[in-house]
Amino acid sequence: MKNLLPTNYQLMKHDRDYEGLELELLIESIYKRYGFDFREYAPASLRRRVLKCVKDEKLNTISGLQELVLHDPACMKRLLRSLTVDVTSMFRDPHFYVAIRKKVLPQFRNYPLIRIWHAGCATGEEVYSLAILLKEEGLYDRALIYATDMNDAVLAEAKEGIYPLNEMRVYSTSYHQAGGREEFSKYYTAKYGHARIATSLQKNIVWAMHNLTTDSSFNEFHLILCRNVMIYFNRSLQDRVHNLLYDSLIFQGVLGLGAKESIHSISHEADYNILDKSGKLYQKLK
Numbered sequence: 001m002k003n004l005l006p007t008n009y010q011l012m013k014h015d016r017d018y019e020g021l022e023l024e025l026l027i028e029s030i031y032k033r034y035g036f037d038f039r040e041y042a043p044a045s046l047r048r049r050v051l052k053c054v055k056d057e058k059l060n061t062i063s064g065l066q067e068l069v070l071h072d073p074a075c076m077k078r079l080l081r082s083l084t085v086d087v088t089s090m091f092r093d094p095h096f097y098v099a100i101r102k103k104v105l106p107q108f109r110n111y112p113l114i115r116i117w118h119a120g121c122a123t124g125e126e127v128y129s130l131a132i133l134l135k136e137e138g139l140y141d142r143a144l145i146y147a148t149d150m151n152d153a154v155l156a157e158a159k160e161g162i163y164p165l166n167e168m169r170v171y172s173t174s175y176h177q178a179g180g181r182e183e184f185s186k187y188y189t190a191k192y193g194h195a196r197i198a199t200s201l202q203k204n205i206v207w208a209m210h211n212l213t214t215d216s217s218f219n220e221f222h223l224i225l226c227r228n229v230m231i232y233f234n235r236s237l238q239d240r241v242h243n244l245l246y247d248s249l250i251f252q253g254v255l256g257l258g259a260k261e262s263i264h265s266i267s268h269e270a271d272y273n274i275l276d277k278s279g280k281l282y283q284k285l286k
């Protein structure tokens, strides 16, 4: 009888070969069904996270997950949460905030309006940290802060500004390491094991959904923080997002990246001055 199987059948038989194909199909389906574009996320970490979801959903294969995701938006919500990695904290990398306080905020002293964009703000801890700095430097009332993320579930938590009280105790240490001199507890009210961020820190913040892979620039900013977001992207997506951020900065605007990120060898590298090397702060030159 004639062999109808493709010649590469022997190779395809291995589970791992199927897995790559299944992953590709899942990512494509998510894009077509929900519009979330993970096609250029770094493949190794994406695969790890997808396989964890397969396990969490008590499934056996990525194809099983694909079927569930396509038919059940609630499953997509759970998947989105684990694919996007929303780990964050207040005053993360305290020296970053020391550098912001010393090298960036003094430049804003004479501006009548300071526009700031937190791209990929997760549950908001970073946004409130900067709001505290702006308050302490007497700049908050002139600041307009756009805080965006692709995941509306984390944005809803960010907007509420309610965090476990035990975390605030840890953040208090980071706040003081970041140069804070006040009682950290003045920035929240504690109740039933939770801390509610002061409304005076929330009033100038606009929370909105924005996807860095598919949405365009929406304003020009004096300061953009996009920290610990692009580490999950592949090289070409990093370049595209860097172009978007560059186009969204005013002349001499400042870009802040995460500890493991830099502008090294991106197409705009020569268009930035390094304002603080370890703080990953870069100032637009042209």
Ligand SMILES: C[S@@+](CC[C@H](N)C(=O)[O-])C[C@H]1O[C@@H](n2cnc3c(N)ncnc32)[C@H](O)[C@@H]1O
Binding pocket: 084, 085, 086, 087, 088, 089, 092, 119, 120, 121, 122, 123, 126, 148, 149, 150, 151, 154, 210, 211, 212, 213, 226, 227, 228, 229, 258
């Ligand atoms: C690890 S958190 C970083 C939070 C905060 N910037 C920090 O450094 O602590 C990464 C955030 O980026 C968001 N994110 C991932 N891909 C994104 C995209 N394409 N567009 C917008 N946000 C994205 C995730 O939803 C997540 O909330």
